[in-house]
Amino acid sequence: MLQIRGLRASAGEKEILRGIDLTVHAGEVHAVMGPNGSGKSTLAQVLAGHPAYEVTAGEVLYQGQDLLAMDPEERAQAGLFLAFQYPVEIPGISNAYFLRAAYNEIRKARGLEEVDSMDFLDLLEEKLRLVEWGPEIMGRAVNSGFSGGEKKRNEILQMAVLEPRLAILDETDSGLDIDALRIVANGVNALRRPDNATIVVTHYQRLLNFIIPDRVHVLSGGRIVKSGGKELAFELEERGYEWLEDPVGAVS
Amino acid sequence: MTGAFLQEFEAREETATLGASEWLEPIRRTAMERFARLGFPSTRDEEWRFTPVTPIAQQTWSPVTSSTDITREELLPFIFGHAEWTTLVFVNGVYARPLSSIGVLERGLRVGNLADALRTDRRVLQPHLARYASVETNPFTALSTAFLSDGGFVHVPADTSATQPIHLVFVTTRESAGSVIHPRNLVIMDRSSRASVIESYVTLSTGSPYWTNAVTEVVTGPNSWLEHTRIQRESERSYHIGATYVNQHRDSHYRSFSMAMGGALARHNLHVRLDGENVETLLYGLYLTRGSQLVDNHTAIFHDHPNCRSWEVYKGVLDGRSRAVFNGKVFVRPEAQKTDAKQTNRNLLLSDTAKVDTKPQLEIFADDVKCTHGATVGRLDDLALFYARSRGIAAAEAQRLLTYAFAAEVIEEVTLEPVRTELERLVRERLGSL
Numbered sequence: 001m002l003q004i005r006g007l008r009a010s011a012g013e014k015e016i017l018r019g020i021d022l023t024v025h026a027g028e029v030h031a032v033m034g035p036n037g038s039g040k041s042t043l044a045q046v047l048a049g050h051p052a053y054e055v056t057a058g059e060v061l062y063q064g065q066d067l068l069a070m071d072p073e074e075r076a077q078a079g080l081f082l083a084f085q086y087p088v089e090i091p092g093i094s095n096a097y098f099l100r101a102a103y104n105e106i107r108k109a110r111g112l113e114e115v116d117s118m119d120f121l122d123l124l125e126e127k128l129r130l131v132e133w134g135p136e137i138m139g140r141a142v143n144s145g146f147s148g149g150e151k152k153r154n155e156i157l158q159m160a161v162l163e164p165r166l167a168i169l170d171e172t173d174s175g176l177d178i179d180a181l182r183i184v185a186n187g188v189n190a191l192r193r194p195d196n197a198t199i200v201v202t203h204y205q206r207l208l209n210f211i212i213p214d215r216v217h218v219l220s221g222g223r224i225v226k227s228g229g230k231e232l233a234f235e236l237e238e239r240g241y242e243w244l245e246d247p248v249g250a251v252s
Numbered sequence: 253m254t255g256a257f258l259q260e261f262e263a264r265e266e267t268a269t270l271g272a273s274e275w276l277e278p279i280r281r282t283a284m285e286r287f288a289r290l291g292f293p294s295t296r297d298e299e300w301r302f303t304p305v306t307p308i309a310q311q312t313w314s315p316v317t318s319s320t321d322i323t324r325e326e327l328l329p330f331i332f333g334h335a336e337w338t339t340l341v342f343v344n345g346v347y348a349r350p351l352s353s354i355g356v357l358e359r360g361l362r363v364g365n366l367a368d369a370l371r372t373d374r375r376v377l378q379p380h381l382a383r384y385a386s387v388e389t390n391p392f393t394a395l396s397t398a399f400l401s402d403g404g405f406v407h408v409p410a411d412t413s414a415t416q417p418i419h420l421v422f423v424t425t426r427e428s429a430g431s432v433i434h435p436r437n438l439v440i441m442d443r444s445s446r447a448s449v450i451e452s453y454v455t456l457s458t459g460s461p462y463w464t465n466a467v468t469e470v471v472t473g474p475n476s477w478l479e480h481t482r483i484q485r486e487s488e489r490s491y492h493i494g495a496t497y498v499n500q501h502r503d504s505h506y507r508s509f510s511m512a513m514g515g516a517l518a519r520h521n522l523h524v525r526l527d528g529e530n531v532e533t534l535l536y537g538l539y540l541t542r543g544s545q546l547v548d549n550h551t552a553i554f555h556d557h558p559n560c561r562s563w564e565v566y567k568g569v570l571d572g573r574s575r576a577v578f579n580g581k582v583f584v585r586p587e588a589q590k591t592d593a594k595q596t597n598r599n600l601l602l603s604d605t606a607k608v609d610t611k612p613q614l615e616i617f618a619d620d621v622k623c624t625h626g627a628t629v630g631r632l633d634d635l636a637l638f639y640a641r642s643r644g645i646a647a648a649e650a651q652r653l654l655t656y657a658f659a660a661e662v663i664e665e666v667t668l669e670p671v672r673t674e675l676e677r678l679v680r681e682r683l684g685s686l
Contacts, residue, residue: 048642049638049641049642050638051634051638052634071641071646071647072638072641072642073641073642073644073645073646073647073650075642076641076642076643076644076645077644081642082642084639084642087639088633088635088636088639090636090639090640090654090657091657091661092656092657092658092659092660092661092664093653093656093657093660098640098643098653099643101645101649101653102640102643102644102645105643105644105645105646105649106644109644141657141661142657158643162643162644
């Protein structure tokens with residue numbers, strides 16, 4: 001599904017990713033962990049095509065395609081989804097309008113017919129249940145005035161509607177209380193299928209009690225310094241990150 | 253060319269077409285004299301600093317002479333809301349009874365054209381007409397009063413709620429080329445009344461420029477409630493000068509939405525006098541400009557009494573080489589303690605060549621007040637664009653979507669749903685498909 005080889009990326013003058021290698025197969029859940037400033041959020045954003053980062057070396061193959069040559073919208077249309085760490089507020093358009101626009105753009109790109117608002121509401125009903133929400137949320141402006149937890153839940157709702165092949169969750173657990181965490185995790189688990197994959201970027205092991213990863217990678221100083229099975233997450237919880245840190249030093 | 257207007261004014265008197273309203277004659281004459289003295293403003297005048305009116309001043313404008321027959325079908329693109337609404341249509345400034353429809357009106361509610369009302373409703377109208385519109389400072393208003401002839405007249409009696417909105421539609425046609433039209437409206441809200449009034453300035457003209465010089469006076473009696481929407485969609489080759497004068501009595505609520513998207517040169521002055529305690533004034537505006545349009549909004553809020561609240565948000569979306577001007581004045585008199593005034597002007601530039609001049613102007617002479625203002629000029633947020641694109645929405649479409657969102661945010665403040673829907677439609681139409 002995803003092969004990352006020797007990926008390096010910078011923000012302005014500063015190199016943040018310093019040679020990432022990672023392979024994710026369909027049906028897998030990978031956790032990318034690491035201390036603040038290790039580059040894990042940058043990795044997530046680079047994969048989605050965030051314009052603030054410049055890729056300086058390496059390649060990323062997504063379903064055999066050159067991901068880095070694709071525009072952000074093309075990546076999304078090809079089934080990649082990033083759940084933002086800080087979802088953007090868009091006052092002025094409703095959640096329903098925005099999500100239907102996205103849904104239809106993706107359908108259009110795949111040569112499918114667009115759905116009208118009535119059909120879309122039917123589809124939404126089931127997805128809303130997944131995140132334990134009523135329909136009221138769809139009438140509110142996108143993330144506008146949402147609490148931190150609501151924003152994260154909204155990301156999962158978008159993910160449920162857009163049904164990505166590869167979902168990247170960027171610190172979706174940060175700032176969530178235990179109930180919100182459970183709802184988010186249930187949403188993610190319900191969407192797991194043999195033909196899709198998930199990358200969970202997180203600082204804490206807590207989320208991984210709910211979303212069981214197949215592989216855990218530890219990022220430090222812009223490199224993967226250790227990979228292992230799910231037990232690695234527990235070890236990190238106990239011992240912290242210091243014993244693994246890249247001697248070159250973390251990027252702040 | 254002020255001389256031509258003087259000649260026309262004298263000629264008009266000789267033909268004595270307006271016999272029924274003798275009381276108005278001295279008011280007209282004073283206004284005419286005032287206009288002759290003031291002349292057209294120049295950019296040396298602070299009020300018109302960024303808005304040269306030379307295209308208007310240099311041309312000789314005649315009244316519309318040839319009559320026009322237009323059909324209901326031709327009007328359809330400009331009509332919205334429900335069939336039960338009262339819709340008054342004015343073609344090239346003249347009331348078109350066959351095209352208008354008057355809904356079921358509450359007892360005592362008067363809705364009609366001003367020319368008729370001058371004959372039939374003089375007792376109600378005389379204390380208000382030409383009383384709030386300032387001929388002293390605004391030459392265009394002086395001209396309007398001098399040539400005052402027709403427009404909308406609304407009188408909502410005390411303790412009456414007009415359940416159906418009232419839509420005044422001013423449409424210009426091909427025959428308006430080279431002509432000036434002076435629509436003149438008067439809205440009188442008596443004590444504890446309630447209504448929604450919409451003014452639309454639209455056109456079927458595609459040819460030579462015309463000039464609309466519109467003035468509306470509004471008085472909101474004690475404890476009354478009025479939602480007032482103004483939609484300016486003139487020809488982009490033509491000129492629109494508008495002025496709205498509002499006088500609010502105690503405990504009244506006035507909310508205005510002013511949409512400006514037409515005109516080669518368009519100006520709207522909105523002056524609201526808070527003429528009593530505990531008044532609430534909400535002014536919202538949206539201007540959409542493109543090409544070489546110049547759209548100017550000047551608002552003035554006069555806090556004359558204590559415990560009043562004014563809230564103002566104007567937003568602009570500018571494209572092409574267009575220009576916009578926003579000037580928002582708030583005057584707080586020494587006795588107007590506990591004034592709560594907030595003014596915001598936000599501009600979104602879609603091109604490198606669009607330009608906006610924005611100037612908030614607070615003059616506060618009371619010490620126990622809360623007054624703030626803010627103005628921004630910017631572009632679409634990169635992060636928001638990335639967010640939309642990361643959801644599969646193509647770059648151009650994401651730009652349109654976010655531009656629409658920027659505009660729609662202020663449209664949400666309109667309480668009347670069909671008006672909101674129409675305004676949203678107009679924005680979408682302007683931005684291209686969404």
